[in-house]
Amino acid sequence: MSSPTVTAPAKAESPFRRLVSEFAEDRLAVAGAVVLTIILLIALFAPLISPQNPYDLSKLDILDSRMPPGSKSMDGMTFWLGTDGQGRDMLSGIFYGLRTSLAVGVFSGVCAMIVGMAMGLIAAYVGGRTETLIMRLVDLQLSFPTILIALILLAVLGQGVGKIILALIIVQWSYYARIIRGTALVERRREYVEAAICLGLSKPRIIFSHVLPNCMPPMIVIGTVQVAGAIALEATLSFLGIGLPITEPSLGLLIANGFEYLLSGKYWISFFPGIALLVTIISINLVGDQLRDVLNPRLKR
């Protein structure tokens, strides 16, 4: 019984590897992950792989405007996806647009997660009036659709990259705060936290290196869904003309620019940026969907 040799469990599988192998069970999710990686690479290296710099006005020729997909430019370049009203190559425009859309979505998502996590942990650990105040604020915010809150905020704040990121953070933080408070309240009663308290570890250390890592699985799931939501919301707001300024065209603005040409049958200006947006959002949702199934203990057989 008290022998010093400790027998290792038969299968020593790291949690991460188990996660990866369970994730790989669904082929659709794997496809989503692959596509998402490609999109991220495209966004990251957009200036290197774009056939044209869409913001260098000296490279644009107004004679090339509104050309259908596959046509050749004056100097022999092929516009695989056509050109927009200014003679801009749509493919390059989409690469750069992806860059803007993803940057805004991911950055605001990460900021919202940090703010939400801080607020949720404060609510769970401080309790009392602070908790009531924070959670009432969360409830109030969650009872309104995101687009409405964003609409009010942007109407109040005005336009700009910083303003839309701020609006997206304000819209999203409450989701994270609610989840992390719930999880933290459960986790802090677990045995390992008691053990850590018995060891005399400081409160911040328990919170940040013991409780927080155990709260991460639901946060990751929420995070993927939220980033997809943020990208879609930003595109919608830009489409309505109250999002990003014209100097920083995201996919939403590209689509909006094509609206006026759509009725005369020039579909490609709106169509292709929309496809890019759709594929991005779908691949994020596919990954998030599978993550939820993998990380949800209620579905374990």
Next chain:
Amino acid sequence: MTVFIVRRLMQSVVILLVMSVIVFLGVFAIGNPVDILISPDADQLERERAIRALGLDLPLWEQYFVFLKNAAVGDLGRSFVFNEPALRLIFERMPATLELAFTAVVLSLIVGIPLGLYAGLRPQTVTSKGIMAGSIVGFSLPTFWQGLMFIMVFAVMLGWLPSTGRGQIGSFLGIKSSLFTQDGLAHVILPAVNLALGNAALIIRLTRAGVRETLLQDYVKFARAKGLSSRRVVGVHVLKNILIPLVTVVGLEIAGLIAFAVVTESIFAWPGMGKLIIDSINQLDRPVMVAYLMMIVLLFIIINLIVDVLYSVIDPRVRLQDVKG
């Protein structure tokens, strides 16, 4: 029950008051409506007369109290642009929005629940996988782009359906709606489907998730072991238990649809509240913005209250009390 409703109504009044302060202050910060509403070549005297007429010369808190006092008797100010009571403008547009949202909710329930049930009961079949993949697409499609594509395909290329406006409005039992005329129905199809698609996808996913979790529960196993027909197990034991999340989400989604109608209405030129608010933001028509937001808040509070009451009807385990956190 009555105590609960009274308490909730009191809470609602507080929320309304808080929202009125936030909305009023927020909207006030947007800009100076004087510059926009009074023509720049008006002389000093005319400007001042106009400012006084619009009540813009009072201190902010006084403007708020005037606003609150008037709001209590149903007067939310006059539109700067239309020179009509803001509330009347909202009420004029509201039926169009409600009609659109209502049609969209019904459509998404008719499509969503059966497909979700099927996908939950037989998760391994190809059809189920197809339904789920389709729902992810429907869920991910940005409403505005999807609307543009609908216009492109069904209005421009095929020419089957009209893409702008509300069409002819019929009247039935004193209710005016485009749902009662053929022309109106043709106009409502595209915007309603556009609005319903994302919602239907959500309902499919929710129903499937609910079914899958419920099927693992002991009472379902017990019902099976008891030898009940699978129709009864699904129809009574499973369906009843997934109704609770469904009612919550549908309730919230109605509110969401009314808000998201902003996008759909802008694209399809549907003369509802959403189009009005976008126009008002662009023209800095403060009273209309405030009136719209207050009406939306009121609408949401009512919907949430109905959802809470419905809970207790569906699930007797839920007691309508103030849950102490």
